[in-house]
Amino acid sequence: MKYVLLGSLGADWSKKQNKRTGSARAKLKALGIKLESVHYTQGAYDFVDVVDAPDAQAMLAFSVWYAQQGYGRIQSLPAFDERTMVSALKKAGARG
Template identity: 30%
Template sequence: MAKYLVCGKYIGDGVKGLLNEGGTSRRSEIEKLVASLGGKVECVYYAFGEYDIYGIMDMPDSTVMVAFSLRAAASGLVTVKSVALLTPEEIDEAAKRTGEYRAPGVNWLP
């Protein structure tokens, strides 16, 4: 499974819905949607600032993560941003892989 940080911002009547239903109710709905897509919610937190809600989710793949985002955003009451999370071991593995690349305007390769 792939791990994602999900950031959401309630807009318009979405804020009113949160006030009426409460945070635990919205968390339950998120957990239901994620489970219906074959994923698992690790945690959900509310915050103030750029985003209203944050979650860490394990999803089968990026297509499933997009399905989650589309379903939530289709309501028109929340915007969703997702960020793929990588473990230090995955970064180690990526660092071992090499490829040929020349930066624009650079005539040498490190």
């Protein structure tokens, strides 16, 4: 399942950027989560990533682990491709 991660970094993130990215990539790999893209942003969130996780539990485990490290906070949003959305609309009886 693909997820979009919206991340907010801790106040002293620049002092531990290399440690944060290295350990986060290692934890993702250990949980079977594939990191597909990383984008740093300006505004409400500091980064937006796209990952492919084997299940919701793996994604939840990563989010909890990330917060425990003091790196900041992540919101994980399930991402649905167009085919899945069209199928859901049909099941819902939506017309369009």
